[in-house]
Amino acid sequence: MGRLRYLLAILTLFTARAHAHADANVLVINSYKKYSSVQYLNGQWQRTAIRLFANEADAYSNALAANDAAAFTGTYNVPEDLWAHMSKEKVTADFTKDKRFLALHVKRVFTVTKKNDRRYLMRFGAVAYYGEVHVNGVNVGSHKGAYTPFCLDVTRALKNDENTVVVKVINDIEPGPVNWNPETPLKHVYGPLWGMQELRGGIWQDVCLIETSRDSIAECLISTDIDKKSVTLDLTFYADRERDATLAFTLTDNKTGREVATMTRRVRLAPDGTAVVTLAYDDVTLWDMDNPQLYTLRVRIDGNADIYQDTFGFRRFEANGRNFYLNGRRVYLFGGNMYSAGYFKNPEGSRRQLPALVRSLASQKAKGYNTFRTPHAPMPEVFYRMADEVGVLIYDEWANAFTRKAHDEFYAQNEREVEEWFKMNYNRASVVMYALGNEVPVQKALFSPYAKIKALDRMNRPVSASGIMGVVSRKDKFSNAVADSGDEWLKVDFLDFHPYTGVAGDWATMPEVIAQMRDKAEAVLGVKDLPMVFWESIGFSWGGYKKAEKYPAIVSNPSVYVEELNAFAKRGWGIGGSFPAAIGFKNLADKEKGVAHGFKTNLKRISEILRFDGIDSVAGFAPWQGLLDARATEWTSQAYTPVYARIKEHDMHFSSGKTYKRTLEIVNHSSFDATISSISVKMESGTESKTLYQARNMAIAPFSPVAREFSFEAPGVDAFAAARIFIVYEYAQSGVSRSVTNTYDAVLCPARKVPVLATRPRAVAYLKEEGAVAKASERWLASLGILCDVIRSLQDAPKYSHVVVSENTFATADDTLALRGGELNAWLAGGGKLLILEQQTLKSDAPLVEGLSLAPVQGVTHGVTFNEIVAGQSPFLQGINDQRFWDYFNANAGVISKTVAYPMQADTIVLSALHKYSVGSSSFGMSLTYKKIGSGALVVSCVDVFSRLDEDGVADAYADNLFTQFLSNN
Secondary structure, three states: OHHHHHHHHHHHHHHHHHOOOOOOOOOOOOOOOOOOEEEEOOEEEEEOOOEEEOOHHHHHOOOOOOOOHHHOOEEEEEOOOHHHHHHHOOOOOOOOOOOOEEEEEEEEEEEEOOOOOEEEEEEEOOEEOEEEEEEOOEEEEEEEOOOOOEEEEOOOOOOOEEEEEEEEEEEEOOHHHHHOOOOOOEOOOOOOOOOHHHOOOEEOOOEEEEEEEOOEEEEEEEEEEOOOOEEEEEEEEEOOOOEEEEEEEEEEEOOOOOEEEEEEEEEEEOOOOEEEEEEEOOOOOOOOOOOOOOEEEEEEEOOOOOOEEEEEOOOOEEEEOOEEEEOOEEEOEEEEEOOHHHOOOOHHHHHHHHHHHHHHHHHHHHHOOOEEEOOOOOOOHHHHHHHHHHOOEEEEEOOOEOOOOEOOOHHHHHHHHHHHHHHHOOOOOOEEEEEEEEOOOOOHHHHHHHHHHHHHOOOOOOEEEEOHHHHHHOOOOOHHHHHOOOOOOOOOOOEEOOOOOOOOOOHHHHHHHHHHHHHHHHHHHOOOOOOEEEOOOOEOOOOOOOOHHHHHHHHHOHHHHHHHHHHHHOOOOOHHHHHHHHHOHHHHHOOOOOOHHHHHHHHHHHHHHHHHOOOOOOOEEOOEOHHHOHHHHHHHHHHOOOEEEEEOOOOOEEEOOOEEEEEEEEEEOOOOOEEEEEEEEEEEEOOEEEEEEEEEEEEEOOOEEEEEEEEEEOOOOOOOEEEEEEEEEEEEEOOEEEEEEEEEEEEEEOOOOOOOOOOOOOOEEEEOOOOOOOOHHHHHHHHOOOOOEEEOOHHHHHHOOEEEEOOOOOOOOOHHHOOOOHHHHHHHHOOOEEEEOOOOOOOOOEEEEOOEEEEEOEOOOOOEOOEEEOOOOOHHHOOOOHHHHHOOOOOOOOOOEOEEEEOOOOOOEEEEEEEEOOOOOOEEEEEEEEEEEOOEEEEEEOOOOOOOOOOOHHHHHHHHHHHHHHHOOO
16 A cells, blocks of 8 residues: 555646646646746747748748737747647648648747846757747857757846747657658658647747846756665766865655755866766665656755756666666666657647556556556656656657658767667666667667767666667668668667567567577677566557448458458558468457457467566567557456466367366566466366366476476366456465466367268369378278378369368469369359369469469468358358367467468358558458359458368368368258
């Protein structure tokens, strides 16, 4: 209860700060308190019309006299993102390739009682992208950079009483970010490049006027050394002249208010001068996630009343070997992604988001998260202060996202902005690691920022580039970008990979992905044994289907299904293809289910592989965004517990009366010993419950796995039945006990009853390659009492009424399929029936009949993870519903189809499957199709069934349905 009260106190504190202003209607986001006297200039400003320009020079020369009152016809509520403002005010500003620069002026009148012996600073939290500031007609300075603060000395321009500040704002959108034009060289970073609505524009953070002494502190970077028990301060000063001064330092415990230390130091002041001061300490508590202890440093110059202050924590975070350590204790990073583009768009939204943000951090931490990345641009400063107090780690990411080509001006400008970003949150205890960008092929754009941070950071926090391993793994694709860097690669302190396994490939490849990335890192980057994280291991939260009203038709009408899926799959960036390929289009279109299926299956499997198969190689992981979704609560509470238990084998179909061997695995991803007092594995179906395994008093060492094998007999059922497997256990660590339940969906299958054919076909041929031994489908046909003539080519098909092409017969579309086109159509039209089984070895498209081909799946590593039922009432699927078919079908291999019939045809489709996955767009085909031709029929089944016969009751039922329907005279 004490921890809960503390988090509630933080929530109350930050909610109060959001409204800490004389005018309750004016929003203050960051509550800037480093100086004693701060006057906020937030609230309603006036603005000019928004103008578009064809070139950069015209936009920057867009002049306006500060006293041209008639030009300011609109209003603008600071802080407010310009794009959100334009949308709300229905301001039209259509960017084109010819006009992509936007400019406007914003104005605010304010009053101040000016004192001649004081210095006045105007601080902007962020202006995107360019802000030029005029106070009473005097140009006091300008700044480029959409995400970083800047502070201008306005003392000389300021007047007593009424003052006017005018800010010229310029924003631009290069064709590259929105249109993904790799030939467009960028001059600066943009952050997220998905569209203008995710960019930043205008004065979107606080504006304040600071009053302080003429001699004052401009900047104070606080570095702690917990080994030497010292604090090093890098100070920058405001001063009118050179002189000696005495600095008085006070260190206060934020929880108790107790003064921990007081001391003084003599320094030499100078305009823009600097000093380095080292202070010693004895009795302090280290900042840790379990106890986020903070301290406040206060500094006075020569005993004057003005205080410069900031909070910080004593801690050390480092990368050592393949692991991360906090204060010398190894930590595993259970990660999330806080997508910065979604926050602080307008005052109304920000008022809601401030308390919601700290609530989210606290609640996600309670679910097991300990680390949050900020893709693809930094969050406002308040976020990091919240993280300090909640006690979570921040993986802070700079706004250099997806840069394919850089202008000559880019490099120096990016380095300047990186330094500002780095210093902005230097003192935050929660900020422990940095990403210089996201999936940036232009390695040259990362070299100098890396060197800059390593030179500035006395605490030597780890630096890398998020998703750099994705660039490494696709080096050929980005060869031009790499060549721009002289074929050099960024030096990194850890490896971050974004594989999207399970979306852009089959989930079962994750163990080999882990190994391959280490090998490629060593071969390309020349590094070995660095920590490796998978910070976008899989994603289910972006690119959702938006037409909820279409859902009833999608699940009931194959024509609507095919039309909508084809349209959705071509949306660009492969979003359309990735989702249906991973969780099914019907699941995606169902707003009540949506991503929940992805969490329960692919995401759960992949996270388990990362934790168990990657025990000696992976230092942390995070799915893209989706874990923050409330629908993932059950999964998260399971996956992010430090001590995690799973069933190793993924196959969860159990046939009546059969005995199964399974492995219970448990891993301890923490630096503390764990004791499991009790653990049991139970299966429940309906009202029946059966204990499969139980044990007591199991000890698990830090960062170690244990395994226990067990056997059980599957319960007998007369029909397919849904079941759930529960792993229930209690464990204790460091005197704290916890109860955890992990669950798996399962299917109980009835024992096979060999179907009796009502009629028998006249003559059946079985096509298989020369020298092939008896195949599973051949044996299955024999169990039905069907004896077949073996043929080697479809040229012999006209001699028979039915022909079955055996599984894995074709490697290429050679003369084995010589009978096709007109000849095949003629035989089928005359009553011939052809069944083609799964062809996992097919290497090229094989035309069958007009408008239909058999095609290998393209764009994924090994094959298709998922097939979806489209025609649910098909006799081919008797007894097989959606869950039984896809939930864990062929689960251990992770691949259901390697070929498809293409293209999709609404009147013949039974099952759908991915045909091609690509970054541009994707396409789908059919893994089971029935096409009537004249009095005959063509059936193509691309489902990997026959490797599962006698092991999986669903596979048995599918094979029986397939053959009985094909061989009947129906």
